[in-house]
Amino acid sequence: KRGWIKIYINMLYKNLETTLSEGIITIEISREAKLNALNGATLDEIKDVIDRLSQNSELKAAIITGAGSKAFVAGADISEFQELNETDAHKFSVRGQAIFSLIENCHKPIIAVVNGFALGGGCELAMACHIRVASEEAKFGQPEVNLGIIPGYGGTQRLTQLVGKGRSLELMMTGNMIDSHQAFQMGLVNHVAKDKLEALAKARTLLQRIMAKAPLAIGGVIACANAVFNQNADGYQMEAAAFANACKTEDFKEGSNAFIEKRKPNFRGT
Numbered sequence: 001k002r003g004w005i006k007i008y009i010n011m012l013y014k015n016l017e018t019t020l021s022e023g024i025i026t027i028e029i030s031r032e033a034k035l036n037a038l039n040g041a042t043l044d045e046i047k048d049v050i051d052r053l054s055q056n057s058e059l060k061a062a063i064i065t066g067a068g069s070k071a072f073v074a075g076a077d078i079s080e081f082q083e084l085n086e087t088d089a090h091k092f093s094v095r096g097q098a099i100f101s102l103i104e105n106c107h108k109p110i111i112a113v114v115n116g117f118a119l120g121g122g123c124e125l126a127m128a129c130h131i132r133v134a135s136e137e138a139k140f141g142q143p144e145v146n147l148g149i150i151p152g153y154g155g156t157q158r159l160t161q162l163v164g165k166g167r168s169l170e171l172m173m174t175g176n177m178i179d180s181h182q183a184f185q186m187g188l189v190n191h192v193a194k195d196k197l198e199a200l201a202k203a204r205t206l207l208q209r210i211m212a213k214a215p216l217a218i219g220g221v222i223a224c225a226n227a228v229f230n231q232n233a234d235g236y237q238m239e240a241a242a243f244a245n246a247c248k249t250e251d252f253k254e255g256s257n258a259f260i261e262k263r264k265p266n267f268r269g270t
Contacts, residue, residue, distance in 0.1 A: 015042040017067065018049060023060035024207050025053060026200075028067050035074030036066040038096075038121045047099045054106050057269070060215070061207040064103075064129060065113040066122075069196065072114040072138065073122025078147070093152035096121065100128035100154050105226060107219030109210045111203040114138045114189070115196040119177070124151060127158040130222060131206060132189040133199045134180040140188060143175035161229050162188050214251035215269035 017028040027049055029036040046064075053059045066072040081092055103110055103125075112118075112129035119141045126132050126140075134140075142151045142159060150156065151172065160168040163186040171178070183189045191206075193199035210218060220242035227235035246252055250270045258265035 013045045013049075015039070016045050016049065020059075022208070023058065023211060024204060025049065025059055025062045027062055027064045029065070029073055030067040032068040032070075034077065035071035035117060036068075036122070037074055037077040038125070039077035039080055043096060043099050047102060050099075050102045050106060050110075053108055053110075054102075059108070060211045061108055062106075062110045063113055063200065063203050063207070064110060064125065065196070065200065066115060069116055069137070071116040071122070072112070072118040073125055074117045075120030075122055075143075076153070089152075096124075096153035100124060103128040104130075104158075105223070107222055108215070109207055109218060109222075111207060113196065113199045113203050114140070114180075115199065120144055120151065120155075121153050124153040124155040124158065127162060127188075128154065131203075132183075133191045133193060133203045133206070134183060134189045135196045135199045136180055136192065136194055138180040138183070138189075138192075139177045140180075140183045141175065141177035142172045143177070145173060146175045157229070159188075162186075212264075212267075214246075214249070214255060214265075214267040216249055216251055217246050220246055 015029065015031055017030045019026045027046070029038075029042060031037060031039075031042065049062070053062050076096070081089065084092055109131070110129045111131045111133060112126040114126050114132060114134040116137055117139050118126050119139070120143060123140050123142055142155050144150050151159075156172065159171065163171075167186055170176070178186070180189060180192045184192050191202055193202050224235060224239045224242055227233040227238045251267045254267060255265045
């Protein structure tokens, strides 16, 4: 039953394997023969899962990873855009950007567990997630210039945000790959683990710690951090509004009472 999360998804996915445990959805892109390359159908399925994650209160967080040991996602499926004209290419890019923005702006935490190659659209997918945990074997890159194009799913923006303009331009203009330790040093990944299993375990540990906090506060942190890079938003005003909204929640009352009473809070997301 590929891609069937029994308690909330009454459908099957062709390109994803999904499992649910303790409120955490693990979304595994399962096109191993294609090195998990992103085609249109896979993007649609990813969008569907993220929509459901955002809307279902039983779902608390997500991990996105790739099937097998060779690749997280080796890129977009070239066969789908090789013959695009200018108009269709623009639509192709905007569609991918919109789906990755859903991930970035989801109010619930999403961690990319990167195993093997994360190139092109794969690197862009990982960067859209809130946190990245890489295995020792992970390789990152935006090699689009080798095909005569540029990143189209937000890579020029998010890579620059994460590693800085100089390093970003070098990676995108040379098309060079970097390993997990270089990615860590640049700030592209948060943690490096020995292998995929340890990376998944690390991601779960991080999510369990995050999920123990107030859900509305976590969503506020995500929104305000994203506002740093939004030219149309005043991040300070957004922070003040989010702070004020948090102060009127039951979770704030519970958190402050628990602090005074020296006990663990029991947050309910209200």
